[in-house]
Amino acid sequence: MILYAIFLFTLIFTQEYYDGYLIYTPGGGGGQGVSGSTTYLRSGDGLDIIKSWSHSSGPASMPYLFRTDQPGLENSLLYYPSRSNQTVMDSGGVGGQISIYDWNGTLLWNYVIAGRLNEITNNNRFQHHHDIEPLPNGNILVIAWEELYQSEWSNFGFSTIQNGIVWSTAILELKPNLETGQTEIVWEWYIKDHLVQNVNPSLDNYAENISDHPELMNPNINTIGGGFGGGSDWMHINAIDYNEDLDQIILSSRFMDEIYIIDHSTTTEEAASHSGGNSNKGGDFLYRWGKPENYGRGNESNHLLGDQHSINWIDKNIENGGGNLICYVNQLPTNPSRAAVVEFIPPLMDDGNYYIEDGEPWGPNDYEWIVTATGQNPNFTSSMQGGAFRLPNGNTLISDCDSATIYETDEDGNFIQNSANQDYLYRINAQNAMIARAQKYSPDYFEGEAGILGDLNDDGNINVADIILVVNVILGLTQYNSLADMNDDGNINVQDIILIVNIILFNN
Structure with a gap:
């Protein structure tokens, strides 16, 4: 009885990692380049491999699991950006192709973006x-370089070019047809x-005053x-995310120390x-943040991002x-030798x-939350x-690419032990292994329409039988059931x- 009480006390008061599905694709010594790699889906603690997908090319960044209309993890699709063997522009983060696989590893669709596009x-x-x-809807937003020669870039007012070529930025939305390819x-x-x-002055x-146009x-x-790598890369956009409610896209630029939001409803x-x-x-910027000196406003105190990745x-x-x-901020402006994870509003x-x-920069003027790689x-x-x-x-999931290490912190920034x-x-x-980024998916992310929360045996009632089933889940005697996560x-x-006891006793 005493041991059981200690067990329950530990469940309440110890730090806990989020028990979702961990996904990543290693590069470097863990498999990179054109030669191939493997995507892993692991348990929330990283100990058990649930599923893996083999690839003939190494990762460009991170894989994504896509939830289809059919419920169940086994009906999800893997979207995988990778390095093509046909690249025409080569720099950090080079890719060139996107692939879609089913749960069994069958390649359903592949598209190469490396050259001229019909x-x-x-x-x-x-x-x-x-x-x-x-x-x-299953479409894919893609970050791409667009190669501009002097005959074109000179018409846009570029004047600080050393090698005669600009790799400008394009965002393309692809609509894949999985039946025809x-x-x-x-x-x-x-x-x-x-x-x-x-x-x-002769250009449109x-x-x-640049400061009149922060957009x-x-x-x-x-x-x-x-810059490092391919010297024609101007902005080095390295991350993209989408907000369905706003129908907006956010981008991260390493070379500019800024993030940008644009309208996707156009x-x-x-x-x-x-x-x-x-x-x-x-298509003008709706918002930008990180280094307002880029548009002639603010000062060094407003410089809050540095070489950042993974904006979302x-x-x-x-x-x-x-x-x-x-x-993820690779070089915190106040301490460039150390990284940080920052949240802002x-x-x-x-x-x-x-x-x-x-005349002022976009806010905020400080972070809402920060955890640093210091102390x-x-x-x-x-x-x-x-x-x-x-x-x-x-909790917050953090990926250290260089050391192929995944961390998790609680709300207060305390690192949770394995x-x-x-x-x-x-x-x-x-040796030389890397993990560009890892993500965790909720256990019920891939489920269909859920039943009654707390009704684990699906009998339409919440009673003592359901409490017993929850205890079994906690003790590891039965598998995870999202209906137990009250x-x-x-x-x-x-x-x-x-919470279940309260429902039974008080019907609330």
Whole structure:
């Protein structure tokens, strides 16, 4: 009896990792490049492999599991961005192709973005790199470089180019046909349509004061040709996320130390303009944050991002920060040798636009939440990629790419220990191994229509029989059942039993 009481006490008061599905694709010594790799779906503690998918090419960033109309994990699809052997532009995060697999590992669709695309009317070369974002309808948002030669980039006011070529940024929306293998490009956005410069007065995008146009990008920020890897990469966009409620896209630029939000409700024609869409701003920036000096506002104290990756919206249903933004900052401006994970609150207004005062930078002026790779915390600093995601129970999942290590913190930033009492969740112990980003999915993410919460035996009543079943789940005698997670924190423990008892005794 005493041991059981201790067990229940431990369930309540110890830190707990989020018991979801952990997914990642290792690179480096864990498998990278054109030669191949494997995607792993593991248990929430990282100890057990639930499923794996083999690939003939290494990862460009992270894989995604897509929930189909058919309920069940086994009916999900794997979306995998990877490195093509046909790349025409090569730099950090280079990819070139996207593949879709079913649960059994059958390749259903593959599309190469490395060269000229028949679906796009101009004759420029394109190259997918880094990230993708599967949309709820199954379409895919893709980050791509668009190669511009002097005959074109000179018309946009670029003046700080060392090697004569600009790899500009394009966002393409692909519509894959899994039956025919065909692909349609249904939406396009180009940064070259949203530039403002004060160098060449004869061009249409000239403005005397860059600071008058925070919604536009100055093409003469940074010297093109001076970056690492491929020197023609101008912005180095490395992450993309989508908010279905807002119909907006967010992007992260490593070279600019900024994130950008654009309107996805536009047509392709509107996306090339400065009007239209829900925002009536076309494809201009609705919001940008991280380094307002890029648009001539603020000062060094407003410089809050550095080389960041993995920008994403926190799910609105998560109590801890729902609707806020979170990202992995590779070089914290106040301590460039160390990384951090930061959460911040964008100044979203009711109409879907973002508040900004005349002459001032977009807020906020500080982080809402931060955990740093300093002091007593593990040093999760990575020079390449890296990830941060808020989990349904309020924990935060952190990926240190360089050391192939995955961490998890609680709401207060305390690092949760694994079963071996180490301050990380999972690590690949292979030379030069990397994990660009890992993610966890909720156990009930892939389920169909749920039953009655607390009714584990599905008899239409909540009673003592259900309490016994919950205890069995806690003790590991039966498998996880999301109907036992009464407080929706991702863990099943004595707190859920108490809530069921309250329903039985008081019908509330």
